[in-house]
Amino acid sequence: LPSTSDTRSSPLSAAGEPPRGPVDARVVPRYAGISTFARLPQLAEVDRFDVAVVGIPFDSGTTYRPGARFGPSAIRQGSRLLRTYNAAMDTEPFGRLQVVDAGDITCNPFDIQEAIGQIEPGVATLLAGGASVVALGGDHTIALPMLRAVCARFGQVHLLHFDAHLDTWDTYFGASYTHGTPFRRAVEEGLLSRTGNVHVGIRGSLYAATDLSEDAALGFEVIGATAFDQEPLPSIVGRIRARLGDAPVYVSVDIDVLDPAHAPATGTPEAGGLTSREVLALVRGLRGVRVVSADIVEVAPAYDHAEITSIAAANVAYELLTLLTDRER
Ligand SMILES: [Mn+2]
16 A cells, blocks of 8 residues: 655654655545554554554443444544644654554453453553553453553553543442443552542542542542533643643543533443543643553444544544654653
8 A cells, every 4th residue: 555654753763764654645545445543554564663553342341332342443444534744733643653553452252351361461562662552442441451561561650531430430240340440450459659640521420429439549530521611621731730740641531521412422421521622632731741551442333423433532542642652752
């Protein structure tokens, strides 16, 4: 396939070559060809890479609507319109470092523990040598093995978590590993600092007030969806940045942080959410924060209309990749 590489601001790779960029949509129409994220090269097409996009098609940890196992392919399809120049950030993310689509990590749909045990080494392999990873879920269960691999590589991290839900519940039907429990497990395992974690977009009904007090005891700050009714967005960005500080940061984006008007295709939708414009602005506001890896999860395309959700998710992933390629490594 023909490809184009941005050389506008690109440092050369160790081999002296500029990064291999996406297929040029002015040569091959963007609706043609197999789907990689943003039409980036596949892993086998490059000698080395700095940032990997990887699909994790696992949804056996879901508690309501299933279907996020189809998220990776839907987000890739929704990413076909992404172009190489990020105008909002004045940068060309795929020209600065080598970004690659590493395909999907195969994991057992019938055994959650085994799947977690497959995801962690799959991610660790990509992280070896200093690369960062953006995972396309899959349900939120995948954040736990992502965090295990990321912490093994970068040490304990601060978590920036966009979600309608806390995801710090203890068990569901007696199960400790579900899409509602990954961040309690992560704290218990020492993967997260207790001083730098923040949830953004939390809303909706809970089981009890203790859901919130237990979450606070685990060391999380909550910036709920209603904060956006009163507080200007730059002020919220400032609070998030102050909380994250200079530590390595993992960003986990549950697409249900968006209002169902902006993301209908998700497993546990809640009314009263953020707009896609707000979430994109929040991610852009992280420029300079030490983001080391990220995920975007819970896209369940069977409930989508006109690719609303998968396009939103693809654009969030593009902003995450912009952050990861913004710092020289
Ligand atoms: Mn979640």
